[in-house]
């Protein structure tokens with residue numbers, strides 16, 4: 001795939017970690033949006049601080065790029081405790097996890113990213129650790145093996161997952177608090193952008209921020225990425241100031257349209273509407289029409305098209321919604337062939 005198509009991906013690019021870290025909000029008060037999660041978490045943390053005890057374990061769930069890792073860091077910062085960071089795939093054996101758990105100091109935050117991918121034996125060890133702050137370390141093999149119970153310092157586990165549905169029941173039940181992260185509205189993304197522009201020393205005008213926010217798919221990571229690309233354009237082709245016009249022109253260069261669709265998204269819609277009359281048509285047919293793998297169409301393009309209300313997945317195949325026709329500047333056909341609402 002070519003470079004521009006990665007622009008509106010919610011996953012981080014390889015070279016993006018450093019700039020992301022510099023843009024992470026550091027305190028709950030700096031964290032934009034997610035008012036429900038923020039308020040609930042604030043109560044959990046405040047009450048723990050008053051009782052002088054580590055708070056309940058926290059699970060953060062939601063799509064990529066919405067701020068789960070940022071919130072995990074904030075939790076430790078607000079508690080004034082160190083944070084240990086690892087991820088589900090990195091914990092292959094129960095022994096790895098036992099070593100990590102026994103090295104935690106009192107009150108420390110253990111952040112396990114992608115916790116749904118933790119290996120099963122490690123997960124079982126985690127149950128007891130979360131519940132009783134205890135682990136059984138197995139020494140030896142076969143009939144002579146013995147379990148040595150070890151006390152753990154009370155800690156707070158913060159788990160993050162993009163696939164809460166894949167978590168086993170027993171693991172989910174051991175979190176005292178679950179924060180569900182939602183996509184951001186445009187006003188919230190404008191605030192994210194204004195804050196990032198400040199930190200990166202970019203002259204972003206409010207109308208420029210609004211233009212970028214509308215194309216960011218409800219995702220701060222995408223908003224921040226588009227901001228950097230628009231900044232490049234503003235510096236090279238203009239006076240460095242990001243206005244709506246500049247943002248508009250820049251994002252046209254990068255093939256990101258008004259709704260945040262990229263070239264592939266539009267190719268899929270275009271094939272569906274122009275070549276197959278709006279469907280229903282099978283996904284494999286669409287994939288051939290746009291010259292991509294079926295999986296790319298299904299996993300890269302379709303989720304956002306569905307969320308944006310442009311495409312529906314039906315048992316008979318993919319169907320374009322009236323909004324999809326309108327987005328391409330076309331009028332959907334009607335059963336009777338007469339004038340429709342959309343002709344107005």
Ligand SMILES: Nc1ncnc2c1ncn2[C@@H]1O[C@H](COP(=O)(O)OP(=O)(O)OP(=O)(O)O)[C@@H](O)[C@H]1O
Nearest residue numbers: 020023024031032064065066067068069070220221
């Ligand atoms: N509420 C927010 N306010 C300001 N910036 C935010 C906010 N949420 C996310 N960001 C920005 O978006 C970027 C991605 O956020 P983060 O890494 O926390 O997302 P994530 O949910 O952990 O994603 P993933 O599922 O891919 O791990 C960060 O660099 C951060 O600057």
Ligand SMILES: [Mg+2]
Nearest residue numbers: 068069070113
């Ligand atoms: Mg993360």
